[in-house]
Amino acid sequence: METLIHVNAVSKMYKRDKFEIPVLNDLTLQVPEGKFLALMGPSGSGKTTLLNLIAGIDRPTKGSISVKGTEITSLSETALAKWRANSVGFVFQFYNLIPVLTAFENVELPLILTPLSKAERKQHVETALQIVGLGDRMDHYPKQLSGGQEQRVAIARAIVTDPILIVADEPTGDLDKHSAEEILTLLERLNKEFKKTIVMVTHDPHAAAKADEVLHLEKGELA
Amino acid sequence: MKLIKLMFKNAFRHKLRSFLTIAGIAIAVIAFDILRTVVNAWDAGIEATAANRLITRQAVSFIFPLPYSYRDRIKNIEGVEQVTFATWFGGVYKDKSNFFGRLAVEAETAFDIYSEYVVPPDQLEAFKRERNSCVVGSDLVKLYGFKLGDIVRLEGDIYPGTWDFVVKGIYTPNIKNGDATQMFFHWEYVDERMKKESPFRAGEVGWYIVRIAEPNRSGDISAKIDDLFKNSSAETKTESERAFAQGFMSSVSSILTAMNVLSWVIIGIIMLVLANTMIMASRERTKEYAVMKVLGFAGKHLSWLIIGESMVIAFTGGVVGILLSFPIVQGIGEAIPKNIFPVFNLEYHILVYAFVAALLVGLISSVFPIIKALRTPIVEGFRHIG
Numbered sequence: 001m002e003t004l005i006h007v008n009a010v011s012k013m014y015k016r017d018k019f020e021i022p023v024l025n026d027l028t029l030q031v032p033e034g035k036f037l038a039l040m041g042p043s044g045s046g047k048t049t050l051l052n053l054i055a056g057i058d059r060p061t062k063g064s065i066s067v068k069g070t071e072i073t074s075l076s077e078t079a080l081a082k083w084r085a086n087s088v089g090f091v092f093q094f095y096n097l098i099p100v101l102t103a104f105e106n107v108e109l110p111l112i113l114t115p116l117s118k119a120e121r122k123q124h125v126e127t128a129l130q131i132v133g134l135g136d137r138m139d140h141y142p143k144q145l146s147g148g149q150e151q152r153v154a155i156a157r158a159i160v161t162d163p164i165l166i167v168a169d170e171p172t173g174d175l176d177k178h179s180a181e182e183i184l185t186l187l188e189r190l191n192k193e194f195k196k197t198i199v200m201v202t203h204d205p206h207a208a209a210k211a212d213e214v215l216h217l218e219k220g221e222l223a
Numbered sequence: 224m225k226l227i228k229l230m231f232k233n234a235f236r237h238k239l240r241s242f243l244t245i246a247g248i249a250i251a252v253i254a255f256d257i258l259r260t261v262v263n264a265w266d267a268g269i270e271a272t273a274a275n276r277l278i279t280r281q282a283v284s285f286i287f288p289l290p291y292s293y294r295d296r297i298k299n300i301e302g303v304e305q306v307t308f309a310t311w312f313g314g315v316y317k318d319k320s321n322f323f324g325r326l327a328v329e330a331e332t333a334f335d336i337y338s339e340y341v342v343p344p345d346q347l348e349a350f351k352r353e354r355n356s357c358v359v360g361s362d363l364v365k366l367y368g369f370k371l372g373d374i375v376r377l378e379g380d381i382y383p384g385t386w387d388f389v390v391k392g393i394y395t396p397n398i399k400n401g402d403a404t405q406m407f408f409h410w411e412y413v414d415e416r417m418k419k420e421s422p423f424r425a426g427e428v429g430w431y432i433v434r435i436a437e438p439n440r441s442g443d444i445s446a447k448i449d450d451l452f453k454n455s456s457a458e459t460k461t462e463s464e465r466a467f468a469q470g471f472m473s474s475v476s477s478i479l480t481a482m483n484v485l486s487w488v489i490i491g492i493i494m495l496v497l498a499n500t501m502i503m504a505s506r507e508r509t510k511e512y513a514v515m516k517v518l519g520f521a522g523k524h525l526s527w528l529i530i531g532e533s534m535v536i537a538f539t540g541g542v543v544g545i546l547l548s549f550p551i552v553q554g555i556g557e558a559i560p561k562n563i564f565p566v567f568n569l570e571y572h573i574l575v576y577a578f579v580a581a582l583l584v585g586l587i588s589s590v591f592p593i594i595k596a597l598r599t600p601i602v603e604g605f606r607h608i609g
Contacts, residue, residue, distance in 0.1 A: 057517050057601040078521050085519020092605075096514045100232040110518045112226060157518075 001032035004165065004197050005054055010063030012049050012220075023049045025220040026063070033068075033164075036191040036198045038211035045217040047201045048169055054199055055088050055167045056080050068164055085113050089158030089196075091187075093170035095150040097142040097157075103129065104138040107156045114161070128156035131194075132186060148179025155186055159196070166190065168200040172207050184210045226524065230531030233504070234539075241536060244500045248540025248584070249547060251493035252577045256548040257555065258486040259573040262479050267400040267566035269468045274438040275304075276336065278467035279431040279448055282458035288427035289457050291414075296451060297431055302444045304436050307332035310410055310429035314377035314386065316367075322563070323363060324405040325377065327413045327429075334358075336434050339398045346371070346392035354412040356391035360403035362565060364393055375406070382413055384420070402565040433461070490580045498588040501533050505592030512596045513604025522597045529596060530589045537585025541578050548574070 007029040014021045023046045031037055031054075039047040052058040053065055056072045064073045067087065075083060097106045107128050111121045129135050132152040142150055151171060158166055168187065172180035188210050190196045200211060208214045216223040235241050279297065281287035288310070298306045310327040330351045334342055342350065342358055350356045359369050369375065369390050377386045388408050396403050410428065418425040435444050445461035452459045462470070472479075505512075512525055548569055556567035599607075 052602060055517075081516065081519050081521045084517060090517050092514075096510065098229075098511055098514070100236050101229070105228075109515075113519050113524070 001034055003030045004033040004035075004068055005029070005031035005199070006064075006066045007031075007050070007054065008064045008066075010050075010053060010060040010065060012046070012053065012058070013061045023220050024053075024060070027221060029215070029222065031197065031199060033197055034191070034195050035213065036188070036211045037200070038208040038214045039199065039201045039217060040203070040205075040208050040214055041217035041223070046220040047217045050217065051167050051169055051199060051201050055090065055165075056084050085110060086161065087163050087165060089155075089161065089163040089166040091151070091154050091158050091166065091168035091171045093173040095142070095147075095154045095174075097150055097153055099142050102139050102141055103134060103145065103153045103156075106142070106153055107160050110157060110161050124160050125156075128160040129153070131159065131190075132156045146179065147175050148182055151175060151179070151183050152186065155183070155190075159190060159194070164197060166196050166198045168198065170201055170203065172202070172204060180204070180207065226528060227531065230528055230535055233508070233528070233532045234535035237504070240500060240503075244497055244536055245540040245543060247496050248493050248537060248581055249544035251489045252541055252544025252581055253548050253551055254489050255486045255577050255580065256544070256552060256569060256573055258482050258489075259576065260552050260555075260567060260569055261564075262482050262486075263570055263573065264564040264567045265472060265475060265479055267402070267564075269465060269472065270400045272464040272468050273339075274441075274463070274465070275435050276464040277433040277435060277441055277445055277448070277461050278464055279433060279459045279461040280429075280467070282449075282460040285430070287457070288429060289431065289459065291426045291428050293431065293452065293457075293459070294428075297433060297448055300444060300447050300451070302435055302437065302440050302447075303433055305332060305336055305434045306431055307336045308410070308428040308431045309333070310413070310427070311381070312377070312379070312408075312413065313381040314379045316375065316377055320560075321367070322560075323360075323366075324402070326405060326407050327410040328407045330409045330411070333407060334394070336432050339396055339401055340394040341397050342392045342394045349391040353389065353391060354409045354415075355387065355389055357388035357406055357408040358392035358394050359390055359406050361393055361395045362403035363406065366404075366560070369393075382417070384416070386413075400566045404565045432464075490584065494584040494587060497533065497537060497584055498591065500536070501529070501588045501592045502595075504532065505529060505596055509596070509599060509604050509607040512599070513601045513607070516601050516604070525596050526593045529593050530586065533589035533592075534582065534585040537581050537588070541581030544581065545574055545578060548577070 007027060010024055010027045011022070012024040014023055027050065039050060041047045049058065053060050054067070060073060064071055066072065070083060072080060072083060098109065101109065104125055107125045108121055111124060116124065126135065126138070129138055132155050134149060134152055134156065137145060137149060142153070145153065171187065172183050175183060184207055187198055187200065191198050200207070202208050279289070281289055294306055294308060297303060307329045312325040312327050314325055315321070316323070334340060334347060346358070350358050357375060359375070363369055371390055371393070373390045375388045375390060377388070379386055394403070414425055433448070435441060441463050448461040449459050515525060552569040556564070559567060
């Protein structure tokens with residue numbers, strides 16, 4: 001399998017007032033295309049930070065990251081935003097849907113930035129919502145959905161642009177066991193059936209077990 | 224769905240807050256419109272002045288009269304086209320509250336010089352023929368129901384006694400801001416009675432109105448008129464009609480300035496209210512903006528979203544305010560006696576000012592939330608608890 005993500009000697013340090021807090025230390029990692037990778041580790045080990053760096057929503061203090069040949073660490077903010085819109089789908093622990101938009105409109109949101117026509121956008125959104133099994137809830141607002149359904153809408157939003165990479169930060173962390181199982185099954189399906197590369201941060205060993213590979217982080221280094 | 228739909232949805236996300244802010248903007252616009260209309264109403268007399276008319280009055284004070292004999296001497300000055308005069312009569316019509324301008328004028332020339340006060344030719348002829356006749360403004364007709372042939376009885380104060388005038392004409396101004404609340408009658412009629420009852424007051428006029436051929440020579444001709452009567456017992460002060468009207472208004476100028484300032488202060492206050500609303504809304508959405516950035520929305524998208532939301536509120540408030548201003552200003556105009564503010568209209572330019580001010584308020588109020596949204600890193604945005 002071809003390598004999709006190259007993390008080269010990446011370090012990340014946060015500044016809190018006058019203190020510098022190291023989070024990642026000289027970390028190197030390759031993720032092959034089509035892999036379902038789980039990142040585990042205790043709180044503060046740097047797993048979410050690593051996920052953010054891979055997804056281009058934060059920048060490393062040192063080192064470089066490339067995704068499918070694009071060195072994202074050297075992109076401007078505007079170029080990085082465009083890259084994120086085209087290449088990455090995000091799934092958050094708390095879903096982060098826009099409360100005033102329906103399920104359909106939430107999933108459509110990333111497509112507003114594309115040159116797709118209204119009819120094309122509708123087709124993409126309906127397909128994404130069908131994949132996550134919410135074809136009949138398109139007009140529902142987030143508050144009218146259960147947690148599991150909200151997360152499925154978030155996954156539909158993540159895949160609607162057909163990204164090469166899906167990053168998920170504790171996607172089952174706020175769900176009951178049944179809903180969590182549904183989400184994990186859906187992620188597995190996206191990986192196996194739709195060949196999406198997935199990087200998932202989790203505390204849950206059961207969730208991690210669904211992945212092809214589990215990496216442990218400890219104090220900013222791979223254990 | 225387009226970004227504009229999200230703007231509208233965001234603008235009305237907190238319905239009560241948005242409603243109160245819109246109501247605040249609407250009230251500010253109405254207050255602005257009322258204040259500016261009042262200022263305009265005061266200024267209406269100045270706006271209605273003509274550039275080719277000069278006013279010659281007693282140099283010491285407007286209240287002192289000038290001799291009638293000045294009339295021909297002024298007329299002979301080079302550059303003067305025509306001269307007429309007027310005298311403030313005062314008096315009471317039925318009740319002191321029935322206040323309107325009552326002026327003794329030279330019947331032959333008054334409506335030539337004040338050509339903007341249009342009297343039908345047959346009525347004007349009848350007015351000129353009969354010494355005890357008068358011409359009343361069309362607004363007085365509406366106020367008191369005067370009609371041709373009616374006798375208007377005034378109880379004199381400056382000119383004591385009972386005075387009856389027959390309405391022989393009704394004038395209508397043909398200019399914007401023209402005053403249709405005045406009553407004109409023959410100076411000769413008043414003067415004849417003065418000759419009998421108070422001879423020492425006969426032959427006096429209030430002020431002269433001088434029409435000149437070239438308005439750009441008003442300074443030069445004014446100086447010539449005043450030089451003519453220098454060192455006489457009644458020295459004159461001549462100025463343009465506009466300057467005369469402004470001088471007349473100087474006693475209330477500080478009130479008008481205060482009203483002008485107040486109208487803008489109101490706009491400033493509402494700007495702070497909207498800015499506060501936008502800052503609150505923006506702070507609540509810090510995490511949403513972070514999500515949108517993650518989804519690929521760039522700074523310009525978020526900026527338009529915030530500006531749009533602010534403008535939706537400001538625009539709605541502005542439109543509601545303007546729509547309500549019409550009946551409110553009209554109502555106030557009808558409640559205020561015509562003789563206090565002969566002209567009380569909501570002018571087009573006031574509406575434009577109010578609307579532009581509302582939109583500027585919307586624009587400026589979005590600046591700080593935009594800066595905040597753009598400067599907050601995505602990771603910080605996700606940590607925000609709103």
